Amino acid sequence: MYKVNIHVLLKDDVLDPQGKTVNNALHHMGYSTVGDVRIGKFIQIASNETDEAKLNEDIKEMCQKMLTNPVIEKFDFSIEKVAS
Amino acid sequence: MKVGVVVFPGSNCDMDCVHAVRDELGHEAQTIWHDETSLPAGLDFVILPGGFSYGDYLRCGAIAKFARLMPAIVDFANAGGYVIGICNGFQILTESGLLPGALLRNKDQKFICKDIDLKVINSSTAFTRSYKKGQIITVPIAHGEGRYHIDQIGLKKLEDNDQIAFTYSGNNPNGSLHSIAGVFNEKKNVLGLMPHPERCNFRSRDSLRILDII
Numbered sequence: 001m002y003k004v005n006i007h008v009l010l011k012d013d014v015l016d017p018q019g020k021t022v023n024n025a026l027h028h029m030g031y032s033t034v035g036d037v038r039i040g041k042f043i044q045i046a047s048n049e050t051d052e053a054k055l056n057e058d059i060k061e062m063c064q065k066m067l068t069n070p071v072i073e074k075f076d077f078s079i080e081k082v083a084s
Numbered sequence: 085m086k087v088g089v090v091v092f093p094g095s096n097c098d099m100d101c102v103h104a105v106r107d108e109l110g111h112e113a114q115t116i117w118h119d120e121t122s123l124p125a126g127l128d129f130v131i132l133p134g135g136f137s138y139g140d141y142l143r144c145g146a147i148a149k150f151a152r153l154m155p156a157i158v159d160f161a162n163a164g165g166y167v168i169g170i171c172n173g174f175q176i177l178t179e180s181g182l183l184p185g186a187l188l189r190n191k192d193q194k195f196i197c198k199d200i201d202l203k204v205i206n207s208s209t210a211f212t213r214s215y216k217k218g219q220i221i222t223v224p225i226a227h228g229e230g231r232y233h234i235d236q237i238g239l240k241k242l243e244d245n246d247q248i249a250f251t252y253s254g255n256n257p258n259g260s261l262h263s264i265a266g267v268f269n270e271k272k273n274v275l276g277l278m279p280h281p282e283r284c285n286f287r288s289r290d291s292l293r294i295l296d297i298i
Contacts, residue, residue, distance in 0.1 A: 017193050069143055071186040072233055
């Protein structure tokens with residue numbers, strides 16, 4: 001059994017007002033060294049797939065077709081083997 | 085004209101659309117449940133209404149594009165049938181690839197609900213034929229995620245093919261790229277826009293004509 005951790009972020013050239021608001025708040029709190037803040041999504045999928053290479057391809061396809069919108073978002077993921 | 089208004093779980097402007105095209109404009113209108121596999125025969129015009137389909141889970145419109153009815157709508161549009169997506173309907177059309185670009189969280193993070201002025205950019209389509217190019221019409225907006233985004237190549241294509249339907253006139257309420265409020269597909273039989281023309285039944289009835297395509 002595998003656990004897949006997927007991170008989704010807005011592409012670098014897409015304005016992230018949420019990140020900007022959090023950046024402002026952190027500066028108000030005194031964390032003056034804080035730079036660019038980007039806020040995204042974290043998706044965790046448990047899978048019964050036994051073939052890791054197949055799972056890798058499937059996850060990529062899921063990200064491209066549904067989990068992210070390639071017009072505005074980028075993603076990366078890691079696959080972790082877990083005891084079933 | 086025979087009009088079908090698609091109802092997804094979470095749509096909330098479907099009956100406003102039916103009221104606008106049936107009671108105000110005098111066309112035949114019916115609702116179509118998202119779980120159908122085909123559109124009623126003889127339909128001229130499909131409306132994807134506003135609301136929060138599937139609770140806006142994942143991304144606005146991201147789940148609706150996999151509704152059982154969607155392949156029939158894509159076929160209908162590809163065969164030249166008229167389709168309009170209003171607000172959440174616009175988000176569904178971009179997610180499903182029928183329209184270019186995407187809609188993001190408003191620049192100021194606020195849900196905006198008010199009347200705004202729209203400028204008609206392309207008046208030579210079925211949707212905009214009753215307006216003059218450059219005409220200003222007043223239409224309500226009501227959205228939290230209406231900031232239109234497209235890459236530079238996509239923007240150039242929109243401009244070259246005259247695919248920008250409307251821009252916000254004066255103040256850009258949500259930070260949309262080039263103040264874009266609505267776009268067509270290449271063939272101009274599909275329109276997506278964030279403002280709500282169906283809500284103009286009682287005052288500033290200008291924009292009701294966007295729905296009076298035949």
